[in-house]
Amino acid sequence: MENEEKKEISRRDFMKITIGAIGGLIGLGFGIPAIAYVVSPALGKSQAQQWIQLGATSKIELGKPTLFKVTITRQTGWIVNQEELAVYVLSEDGRDYVAMSNVCTHLGCRIRWIAGQDQYVCPCHNGIFDKQGNVVSGPPPRPLDRYETKVENDQLFILGG
Amino acid sequence: MLTRFANWLDERIGWRPVWDAIFLRKMPKVNWFYTLGSATLFVAVNQAITGILLTIYYVPTPDHAYDSVQYITTQVTGGWLIRGLHHWGASVMVVLVVLHMLRVIFYGAYKYPREVTWLTGVVLLLLVIGFGFTGYLLPWDQKSYWATTVGTRIAGVVPWVGDWILRIMRGGEDLSAVTLARFFGAHVWVLPATLMLLVGIHLYLVIRNGISEIPKKEGGKQ
Incomplete structure (x- = not known):
């Protein structure tokens, strides 16, 4: 059963999904640190009393x-x-x-x-x-x-x- | 839903032929060496993103440059990562660009009808070196200060016009605030603008002319 289902994914679709997923991961890899980097001084607690x-x-x-x-x-x-x-x-x-x-x-x-x-x-x-x-x-x-x-x-x- | 929106947009701006021209173009049978150009583009995008982020905190004046870089590296969340990516990406960039050039030389891919692609590539190589040279000064530590002292002195060795070139690069006799400011300006405005223009032409030509085949061995069958 599983094998038959796999065959239904065409080579092209597989590549599309894989490339999309890798691209998404790279995007997150840049996006998350970038947001943290930009907002971090704003979130830092004010001077110690x-x-x-x-x-x-x-x-x-x-x-x-x-x-x-x-x-x-x-x-x-x-x-x-x-x-x-x-x-x-x-x-x-x-x-x-x-x-x-x-x-x-x-x-x-x-x-x-x-x-x-x-x-x-x-x-x-x-x-x-x-x-x-x-x-x-x-x-x-x-x-x-x-x-x-x-x-x-x-x-x-x-x-x- | 997504398909409907894609169609709606295509009807109005015609993105599909552009997409197909870029991603569905005809290719000869190639090998992994043909990915070096794309790899370079990827790292260039990395440099642009991390570079833009660095300018959020970096200040290009002698009294703030070093401290602001230290602030980025030690105080800002993820600052070490952003700076690290930019730092190492710069070296990777030079390596990839040279490997890409060697592949084009060895496969004879610079020949007719791709000479202009090659020539823009030569300028792009010089731009990458220019990025490396100007970016090296920006942390304003001992290494960058003396590297730029030596680098500009080397430019000064050119016969007749050397001294003039040295003074233009430094913005005066000595390495100073003027030097730092103009290296920064070149690094974040002049070079990126030129690079984007030339990358645009370079990629247009790659797509227009198609990529070259791997040359066949001499004496092999045609």
């Missing part, structure tokens, strides 16, 4: 957001960059600290603390945040991003990368 030292807690005035600037090194692709990280730190009681990114949650401009208004203002599209970083008015979709904090030997650290 680490504790970044901001400075002495004594610099922070109670109830008033204080700006800390630190330089961090960040690797993108094969390039290692020095980047400045600016963080507003607020403490009402000198024990709990709130560290907020100065990056506006709307489109990434840098916000600024305006002491007279008691608000953060984003100059790009008039986004306004209150002292705690909540949106008061304007286009920002969510409050300012916060960092996890810890204090060691009177030094303030944030978790970031």
Whole structure:
């Protein structure tokens, strides 16, 4: 039975199927690595989080957001960059600290603390945040991003990368 | 369904005669040496695909070239494979092209009416060597730097115009960022464009004139 069935496949059809199959395998052999190669940097997890030292807690005035600037090194692709990280730190009681990114949650401009208004203002599209970083008015979709904090030997650290 | 679509398309663009001309053409009885040209074409396609992929990360400037190649090889998923295929494919390409040429010489396949096919083949050989020479510099490591220093110096030995050729190749007195950029430009734009044009002519002529028979032994019966 099997032999008879095999005979029904003509030589030409056999070649067509074989060539098609080999071609398909070669296509997959190129296609799969190519896709992995193109998308891999996009899928790579972002920089490992680490504790970044901001400075002495004594610099922070109670109830008033204080700006800390630190330089961090960040690797993108094969390039290692020095980047400045600016963080507003607020403490009402000198024990709990709130560290907020100065990056506006709307489109990434840098916000600024305006002491007279008691608000953060984003100059790009008039986004306004209150002292705690909540949106008061304007286009920002969510409050300012916060960092996890810890204090060691009177030094303030944030978790970031 | 597929047949219907094929017919629909054939009625509008007439692909079937083209397909038949390429794949159902008349052949003399040949041997495996006649596959060397197709093998070369296959590796050329490999070089094109992997080469295009490499340009996604490669940056042709002295401060980034080496690091971006290292990034491809060690950081990008499958980068070692893509670069490896391009690297080894380059050598295979030269070997295949030479073997293909030897087959054509030994079988006398360059004779009437296939002289133009041969001549385009000669230019294609030079292009492949040009690809090898320009591509060798791109990783921008010690080996490529000194190989290109020596290579351009060799070109400089030509009487009368040598120094001029050397300066044109290097884009100045010394090997520099200018050299790297122009080798890259030649490698990914000038040479591929020329190669595609000539491969097109070469293949058209192969199909138009048909391929040559294996020559018969002298004194054998006609």
